[in-house]
Amino acid sequence: MRKVTFPHMGESYRTFKMLLNDLGNEVILPPRPSRRTLNLGVQNTPEFACFPLKILMGTYLETIEMGANVIVTSGGVGPCRAGLYAELHKKILHDLGHPVEMIVFEPPRLYPFNFIRNVYKLNPCRLSIKAIIECIKRAWRKLQALDNVEKATHIIRPRELKPGATTKTYKKVLEWIDKAYTTREIIDAETAALIELDNIPRDPERLVLKVGIVGEIYVLLEPASNLEIEETLGNLGVEVERSMFLTGWTRDNTWKETVEGLTVKDAAKPYLPELIGGHGRDSIGNTILYSKRNFDGVIQLAPFTCIPEIVARTILTSVSRDYNIPVLTFFLDEQTGKAGMTTRLEAFVDLLRRKKLQAPDNKLLTASTF
Template sequence: MPRVTFPHVAESYRSFKMLMEDLGNEVILPPRPSKHTLDLGVRYAPEFACFPVKILLGTYLETCPKGVELIVTSGGVGPCRAGHYAQLHKKILHSLGYPVDIVVFEPPRLYPLDFLHNIQRLNPRRMSYRAIYECVRRAWRKLQALDNVEKLTHKVRPKETIRGATTRTYRRVLEWIDRAYSLVEIEEAERSALEELQKVPQDPNRDVLRVGIVGEVYVLLEPASNLEIEETLGNLGVEVERSLFLTGWTRDNTWAETTEGLTVKEAAMPYLPELLGGHGRDSIGNTVLYAKRGFDGVIQLAPFTCIPEIVARTILPRVSEEHNIPVLTFFLDEQTGKAGMTTRLEAFVDLMRRKKAARRPA
């Protein structure tokens, strides 16, 4: 039974663990990234490698001593260094005495044969494709449930009357989804989790701001990498809508891009008509769409040295001016501190509140 691990991306590990075990693998769970994780990554990664490279390397260095044989990760398309992460990590790990192999999943719609080959590498039980499909279907449904429950926390937290009640409830109901196995159990756990979150005491009359969050996929999805920015904003009375969730990113890279994804590209076209790589063009397009939907502001999250997001950052001031929406950018690396981020967020929230008040009729 091969020992397998994968990157820690928020709560998605609950779904991936179930899938890998169903296929016959022993899962070494990646820990939630911590200061120790980042210290390990910074020590052995190239100095100017982007933030996700360092966090992922640190994660692997925490799991490889436990006997990991295979690392499962995703690749990248377009002019972005993400497509080289796996090869870089493999070379570094081998140089440190960990002879692991890495299975890289590229978009199946572009590389269907490679996708099937990788599935078989992770299928030591030699299950049929029909049986694999059923395993994937359950794992996908669990991933949807995890995303749907998280989305509701972003709406409830800004209105909660007891500080921290949403987060405590969220942590509790996650275990319900984690324990669910069959499709019926997963759907029941999701329904119960959503109902439980709705029970959190809320003030329906509270004046809540709406902020869209755009940026690079990993720092958007992993709270440890963005210093729990969504929870901080919720505690400041801000409803967050993230432009990217793992189910949407997986869907767009697995079988076909969604209509929503194409709309984002169309919105970005006047500002950036070419493929930039990463999520740079999406950051611009989503900012335009958030402005059209009447959001109060947009926050861009970007790893330090991330070229696509740096290019997007140079364009966003024009988008902000033409669409009359405030935009705040955070470039994240190992030097970023939560206290400094919170101070900037408080100032940004204050700016948005004054701007919103000025728009109200006298």
């Protein structure tokens, strides 16, 4: 019997679980990446491979142990190794004796027939086109709800009076959205979740910094891969705005690029006019836009050996100087430790706070400082 799994990427698994169940699949939920997940991935992938490939390999091996025999994942376009990772995962898994089926969704905007063909493969119930569209619409609404609630936590956490209150409430309301099924239930669950978060006592007088987070999509969206950096920053009194959410990425790659996506490209054009793969150009464009919106700083998250983000990092030095916005970069791999990351974040936040309290024409704290 077909048992379907997929990568774990933040809370989006709640949406994919519902959609695949609606289409008639037995779903094997991927566990949140752990140290065991990473160890399995490191043992069975090339040493030079980037961090997401290793985590996903570990995830696939864990879900295969749980009975999964079909893996649903995404592909990619442009000069980035990530577009080939599905085939590499498949070859490694087959060499290890796991003859899994790999269903790879390429960007529907560029490969519409690939999307239709894969949906057909994942529709054992043989639902009508109309029914499939309704399932996708409902899943999309749940994904929007999950993203909207997460965005609210980024605003509330740095202002909470009781440490940990936002995180505790967030975990509770996620279950409300998870259990919602109809569109009406999802909307009601989202509304109730936002009200519950809004009721958390806050300090309106607290000095809160605003920091944008840019970088590669997987390490941005999966907290286990970035060591819960957004929660750590919130606890340090920083309001975080992440440059990428799954809803935005899906819109840009499904029907047409959003105005936001085109604006980011335009912002980056003077520094990087060409697509270099991955999200390197987005990292540059978003950093410029954050500066224009008077953010206090930017943090770049990148897998170790990620060429697009390495290129972006070298350019961000000039962007930081030209736009007077401090930039801190983390290259993440299996050696990255939370204690070391937290120490660097505390120092960065202290410097941002000091800069905020200094004269507005201060230009000393740039990317080269870090």
